[in-house]
Amino acid sequence: MALRTLDSDDASPDDLAARAAWLYYVGGLRQDQIADELGISRQRAQRLVARAVAEGLVKVRIDHPIAECLELERGLRQRFGLVRARVAPRADSGQDALRAIAPFAAAEMERIFAQETPQLIALGTGRTLRAMIDQMQTISAGQHRMVSLIGNVAPDGSASFYEVIMRIADKTGAPHYPMSVPVMARDAEEFATYRNLPHVVSSRALAKEADVTVVGIGQMADDAPLLVDGFITAEELASLRAAGAAGELGGHVFDAEGRYLDHPVNEFMVGVRVPQNQNPVICVAGGVSKIKALRAALKGRLIQGLITDELTAAEILSTS
Amino acid sequence: MALRTLDSDDASPDDLAARAAWLYYVGGLRQDQIADELGISRQRAQRLVARAVAEGLVKVRIDHPIAECLELERGLRQRFGLVRARVAPRADSGQDALRAIAPFAAAEMERIFAQETPQLIALGTGRTLRAMIDQMQTISAGQHRMVSLIGNVAPDGSASFYEVIMRIADKTGAPHYPMSVPVMARDAEEFATYRNLPHVVSSRALAKEADVTVVGIGQMADDAPLLVDGFITAEELASLRAAGAAGELGGHVFDAEGRYLDHPVNEFMVGVRVPQNQNPVICVAGGVSKIKALRAALKGRLIQGLITDELTAAEILSTS
DNA sequence: CCGCGTGATGGGCAAATGCTCACTCAAAGC
DNA sequence: GCTTTGAGTGAGCATTTGCCCATCACGCGG
Numbered sequence: 001m002a003l004r005t006l007d008s009d010d011a012s013p014d015d016l017a018a019r020a021a022w023l024y025y026v027g028g029l030r031q032d033q034i035a036d037e038l039g040i041s042r043q044r045a046q047r048l049v050a051r052a053v054a055e056g057l058v059k060v061r062i063d064h065p066i067a068e069c070l071e072l073e074r075g076l077r078q079r080f081g082l083v084r085a086r087v088a089p090r091a092d093s094g095q096d097a098l099r100a101i102a103p104f105a106a107a108e109m110e111r112i113f114a115q116e117t118p119q120l121i122a123l124g125t126g127r128t129l130r131a132m133i134d135q136m137q138t139i140s141a142g143q144h145r146m147v148s149l150i151g152n153v154a155p156d157g158s159a160s161f162y163e164v165i166m167r168i169a170d171k172t173g174a175p176h177y178p179m180s181v182p183v184m185a186r187d188a189e190e191f192a193t194y195r196n197l198p199h200v201v202s203s204r205a206l207a208k209e210a211d212v213t214v215v216g217i218g219q220m221a222d223d224a225p226l227l228v229d230g231f232i233t234a235e236e237l238a239s240l241r242a243a244g245a246a247g248e249l250g251g252h253v254f255d256a257e258g259r260y261l262d263h264p265v266n267e268f269m270v271g272v273r274v275p276q277n278q279n280p281v282i283c284v285a286g287g288v289s290k291i292k293a294l295r296a297a298l299k300g301r302l303i304q305g306l307i308t309d310e311l312t313a314a315e316i317l318s319t320s
Numbered sequence: 321m322a323l324r325t326l327d328s329d330d331a332s333p334d335d336l337a338a339r340a341a342w343l344y345y346v347g348g349l350r351q352d353q354i355a356d357e358l359g360i361s362r363q364r365a366q367r368l369v370a371r372a373v374a375e376g377l378v379k380v381r382i383d384h385p386i387a388e389c390l391e392l393e394r395g396l397r398q399r400f401g402l403v404r405a406r407v408a409p410r411a412d413s414g415q416d417a418l419r420a421i422a423p424f425a426a427a428e429m430e431r432i433f434a435q436e437t438p439q440l441i442a443l444g445t446g447r448t449l450r451a452m453i454d455q456m457q458t459i460s461a462g463q464h465r466m467v468s469l470i471g472n473v474a475p476d477g478s479a480s481f482y483e484v485i486m487r488i489a490d491k492t493g494a495p496h497y498p499m500s501v502p503v504m505a506r507d508a509e510e511f512a513t514y515r516n517l518p519h520v521v522s523s524r525a526l527a528k529e530a531d532v533t534v535v536g537i538g539q540m541a542d543d544a545p546l547l548v549d550g551f552i553t554a555e556e557l558a559s560l561r562a563a564g565a566a567g568e569l570g571g572h573v574f575d576a577e578g579r580y581l582d583h584p585v586n587e588f589m590v591g592v593r594v595p596q597n598q599n600p601v602i603c604v605a606g607g608v609s610k611i612k613a614l615r616a617a618l619k620g621r622l623i624q625g626l627i628t629d630e631l632t633a634a635e636i637l638s639t640s
Numbered sequence: 641c642c643g644c645g646t647g648a649t650g651g652g653c654a655a656a657t658g659c660t661c662a663c664t665c666a667a668a669g670c
Numbered sequence: 671g672c673t674t675t676g677a678g679t680g681a682g683c684a685t686t687t688g689c690c691c692a693t694c695a696c697g698c699g700g
Contacts, residue, residue, distance in 0.1 A: 015384070015386055015387055017384075018382055018384030018386055018409075019386060019409055021382050022382045022386075022409050023409075025380040025382065026380060026382065026419065026420065026423060027416065027419065027420070028419075030655095030656070030657090031656075031657070031658095032656085041679075041680060042657095042680090043658095043679070043680055043681085044678090044679075044680085046657065046658065046659095047658095047678090047679090049657095050658075052382070052384075056383075057382055057383055057384045058380060058381075058382055058383075059380070059381045059382075059383055060345040060346060060378060060379070060380050061378075061379045061381075061457065062338055062341050062342045062345065062346065062372070062377055062378055062379075063376075063377055063378075063379055063457045063458055064334070064335070064337075064338035064372075064377045065458070066335055066338055066339060066342075067335055089338075089339055089342050089343075096347065099346065099347065099348075100346065100347070103346060110434075111434055114430075114431055114434035114435070115434070115435065115436050116435050116436070116437065117436065117437070137381065137383045138383055138385070350685095350686070350687090351686075351687070352686085361649070361650060362650085362687095363649070363650055363651085363688095364648090364649075364650085366687070366688065366689095367648095367649095367688095369687095370688080
């Protein structure tokens with residue numbers, strides 16, 4: 001009755017995709033029924049649904065506290081005095097770990113953003129956080145503020161690909177304070193310049209006050225993000241390892257006990273170290289390659305929350 | 321690698337179903353791959369996934385503000401001064417409307433429960449709210465309290481089938497105050513007895529203070545829930561209609577202007593009317609049969625929030 | 641101890657889905 | 671004004687999924 005709005009014309013690009021996906025997943029129609037409903041061909045319906053999935057419009061969650069994961073969560077909380085621990089069901093390779101963890105981390109972020117008391121949220125960068133954001137629902141949460149812990153310019157001058165704060169801002173509409181300078185200075189002079197820029201000073205001050213901090217973690221093996229993304233050279237990595245490096249949070253490298261290293265690389269990081277005060281630092285990370293780094297961060301009480309996958313959690317608990 | 325925890329034995333009943341569903345939907349594996357992974361047959365994997373879906377372990381949401389729905393939301397807010405309005409994409413029959421609305425309503429409930437400041441939440445009953453709850457994620461939210469607006473005993477003495485408060489309590493772990501008396505008294509004496517029961521007095525007082533109230537709405541046509549569920553007779557319904565009845569909220573019947581009727585049926589309802597103070601009353605309802613009732617409730621400003629479907633919203637806006 | 645019923649299992653097949661390919665149409669470029 | 675290019679379309683076909691059925695195992699009553 002009335003409402004003949006989409007006879008095939010009008011209707012913006014993936015508006016229709018969302019509608020098709022909705023009919024498919026929520027409405028339970030078959031693709032040919034959707035085709036009928038929307039007056040399009042079966043193939044087009046199929047393509048629309050596929051597109052909605054590809055663009056991440058379709059979010060699937062499994063609502064079942066798988067017993068083993070719960071036990072691991074409890075174990076992590078007890079052993080390392082964490083305030084938050086979430087363990088996603090098993091994932092084998094590093095790639096899978098990311099996909100496994102992302103929805104859990106996204107749910108945690110949504111929980112933070114759903115609070116009505118305004119929060120100041122500090123954010124790191126990296127592949128893991130990017131994957132997390134892709135899984136987040138858009139949620140209007142203008143009462144909160146977000147600040148970046150770390151610069152957003154790569155050594156070659158490009159914007160860091162794994163910058164996350166802008167993307168979360170898109171989803172939430174929250175005001176945000178990126179740290180618009182390079183991640184690392186190349187020498188002491190540059191470092192002083194960056195550190196004295198007014199917006200850097202204020203962002204750094206803000207970041208230290210964050211009510212909650214969400215970061216990834218970097219490993220120090222040959223696939224270290226700092227190396228892969230071109231922030232440090234292979235020589236510097238070797239030197240860090242010789243100095244006992246076990247991992248890094250926001251570019252700040254620490255040893256196996258979770259103590260920050262006294263090393264040139266650490267000196268020139270423009271961003272702040274994760275706060276070590278009352279407010280929680282939540283780390284989102286998983287995969288065998290990150291286990292050493294996680295153990296160190298947990299041991300040194302650098303983080304108060306961990307969102308990881310089943311295998312990583314089991315490994316951390318079994319041997320440390 | 322390692323972690324051979326579920327070689328086919330252990331693993332509780334639908335624990336495995338959740339795991340299979342997880343691998344399927346989140347992990348993106350095919351059913352035969354899942355079968356390999358878990359060491360079971362392809363059919364079993366298929367059955368596990370189907371089971372997880374059937375049991376509602378799998379929650380799918382489409383995250384895309386379909387433009388038309390947004391416009392309808394804005395229209396509803398402006399026209400009726402609502403504080404919340406959500407419109408789910410089109411749904412034709414009444415049955416579909418329920419399926420369409422439920423996920424949206426569930427998201428709204430989750431938003432309420434995700435708040436950290438303790439809330440007192442008053443709840444109605446009905447098919448629509450039941451469908452909503454089935455779509456809610458389990459979420460630990462012990463800080464809130466819930467109270468029922470309405471009795472939970474059907475005229476035949478059985479527990480009302482569409483009771484919702486217990487079920488939300490299961491999902492949230494929040495303390496709850498059901499109103500454990502019949503919905504309606506049969507005469508003035510019974511009425512006085514029920515109303516004076518201590519737990520009814522306190523529940524009623526609590527309900528009136530609720531920070532937020534969530535209810536369905538009942539129509540007055542021949543398929544009126546009050547009639548179908550046996551609370552009133554066909555004669556009473558006819559009499560109500562003769563008196564101008566347009567709909568009911570929690571059993572309290574009002575006319576087309578949203579004014580409560582002065583009628584015997586209204587006199588013997590043990591529960592409370594939805595609060596008319598600062599705090600919002602959110603109505604979850606959709607389908608053509610409910611349009612008249614919704615218009616009346618909106619006109620009388622009985623509700624301050626509406627969660628409905630596209631067709632219902634369009635219809636309400638186009639003619640009232 | 642044996643037969644019978646109930647419920648889980650895997651094989652096989654039909655339905656549904658997703659992919660590739662050849663084609664069209666329209667906008668940009670020559 | 672014609673050609674090129676690329677995105678979108680529908681047909682046909684391979685893959686995947688879901689369903690039905692015969693079979694099997696287990697438990698219970700005779």
